Amino acid sequence: MNQPIAKAGHGPVLGVETSCDETGVAVFDPARGLLAHTLYSQIRMHADYGGVVPELASRDHVRKLMPLVRETLARAGLGVADLGGVAYTAGPGLVGALLVGATAARALAWSLGLPAIGVHHMEGHLLAPLLEADPPEPPFVALLVSGGHSMLIEVAGIGRYTLLGDTLDDAAGEAFDKTAKLMGLPYPGGPALARLAEQGRPGVFRFARPMTDRPGLDFSFSGLKTQVLLAWQHSDRAEQTRADVARAFEEAIVETLAIKCRRALAQTGARRLVIAGGVGANRRLRAELAEAGAREGFSVHFPRLEFCTDNGAMIALAGALRLAVGQHETPEIRVRPRWDLASLPPVA
Ligand code: KG4
Numbered sequence: 237m238n239q240p241i242a243k244a245g246h247g248p249v250l251g252v253e254t255s256c257d258e259t260g261v262a263v264f265d266p267a268r269g270l271l272a273h274t275l276y277s278q279i280r281m282h283a284d285y286g287g288v289v290p291e292l293a294s295r296d297h298v299r300k301l302m303p304l305v306r307e308t309l310a311r312a313g314l315g316v317a318d319l320g321g322v323a324y325t326a327g328p329g330l331v332g333a334l335l336v337g338a339t340a341a342r343a344l345a346w347s348l349g350l351p352a353i354g355v356h357h358m359e360g361h362l363l364a365p366l367l368e369a370d371p372p373e374p375p376f377v378a379l380l381v382s383g384g385h386s387m388l389i390e391v392a393g394i395g396r397y398t399l400l401g402d403t404l405d406d407a408a409g410e411a412f413d414k415t416a417k418l419m420g421l422p423y424p425g426g427p428a429l430a431r432l433a434e435q436g437r438p439g440v441f442r443f444a445r446p447m448t449d450r451p452g453l454d455f456s457f458s459g460l461k462t463q464v465l466l467a468w469q470h471s472d473r474a475e476q477t478r479a480d481v482a483r484a485f486e487e488a489i490v491e492t493l494a495i496k497c498r499r500a501l502a503q504t505g506a507r508r509l510v511i512a513g514g515v516g517a518n519r520r521l522r523a524e525l526a527e528a529g530a531r532e533g534f535s536v537h538f539p540r541l542e543f544c545t546d547n548g549a550m551i552a553l554a555g556a557l558r559l560a561v562g563q564h565e566t567p568e569i570r571v572r573p574r575w576d577l578a579s580l581p582p583v584a
């Protein structure tokens with residue numbers, strides 16, 4: 237059974253993100269921009285287990301999602317009847333968590349006679365800088381660095397993505413999180429390690445910049461983690477030493493990412509660089525790439541800090557762009573825990 241599309245592509249789009257451990261909801265209006273967004277993070281709940289527990293994540297999305305939808309609409313000054321479409325993260329992510337958002341979003345769309353679209357979570361991250369002033373125009377190169385991915389993408393247009401480089405093992409965020417855990421920092425380790433690194437002294441430790449000594453745009457961070465573990469275990473384990481190790485680790489990751497970004501720009505001839513995903517919130521990475529851009533004549537675009545990590549705004553925006561050209565899905569509820577970004581249809 238197919239729903240008639242009453243208001244395809246028009247009016248504000250509700251965006252729902254439930255792929256992992258944050259429940260995010262937002263309303264993006266193609267005519268007026270982002271109207272409201274809310275986020276509930278499950279971090280405290282998972283902290284007791286030292287990582288995300290998928291079953292608990294799903295159950296918590298069930299509890300939080302509809303109250304957040306209500307709150308977001310209220311902040312936007314809208315009722316459900318004002319909506320023109322619904323977007324939800326359809327993958328990649330935890331299957332149970334994805335199903336919560338997909339089911340609620342599809343049911344809402346069906347009951348309101350609205351078009352609904354399943355959004356690729358990484359496309360959401362990639363397009364998040366378009367929520368800011370002075371948005372980058374394609375073509376550009378995007379560095380997507382999150383808990384699950386480290387990718388360099390050539391963006392010829394919206395929905396026209398070519399994978400230039402990928403991680404061979406740990407993603408950048410995963411390397412931050414695992415290294416933090418090895419050094420005894422509490423979950424979630426990435427932001428804690430970055431905070432500690434700010435107190436670290438430069439040059440006390442130095443780690444390799446993995447895979448920068450050979451051509452190519454792939455990443456590998458698992459060896460770096462081992463180097464850090466050995467350095468930490470053989471140290472005096474003082475608080476200052478921990479900060480010094482954290483600083484050297486962060487410098488190694490940031491410089492490795494920066495080298496590969498510059499290489500990707502040279503290879504593609506692009507002059508614009510987009511950084512997105514949770515690790516895009518890292519201050520050293522932002523500063524280093526902004527400086528490189530100013531020095532070497534390319535522009536660098538980041539989302540604001542809160543839109544680097546998972547959020548509903550990026551899903552509402554990505555969905556709105558696709559709904560605006562008439563893309564939408566049939567009413568069966570489908571999620572894709574694994575989903576190739578390059579397989580997405582182009583927009584327009
Ligand atoms: O994009 P995101 O919120 O979720 C995924 O889609 O994975 O990214 C979360 C990742 C985590 O690994 C977290 O440790 C990392 O981003 N992260 C950071 C910082 N803030 C978040 N890593 C380094 N420095 C930060 N400031």
Ligand code: ZN
Pocket residue numbers: 357361382383513514545546
């Ligand atoms: Zn994410």
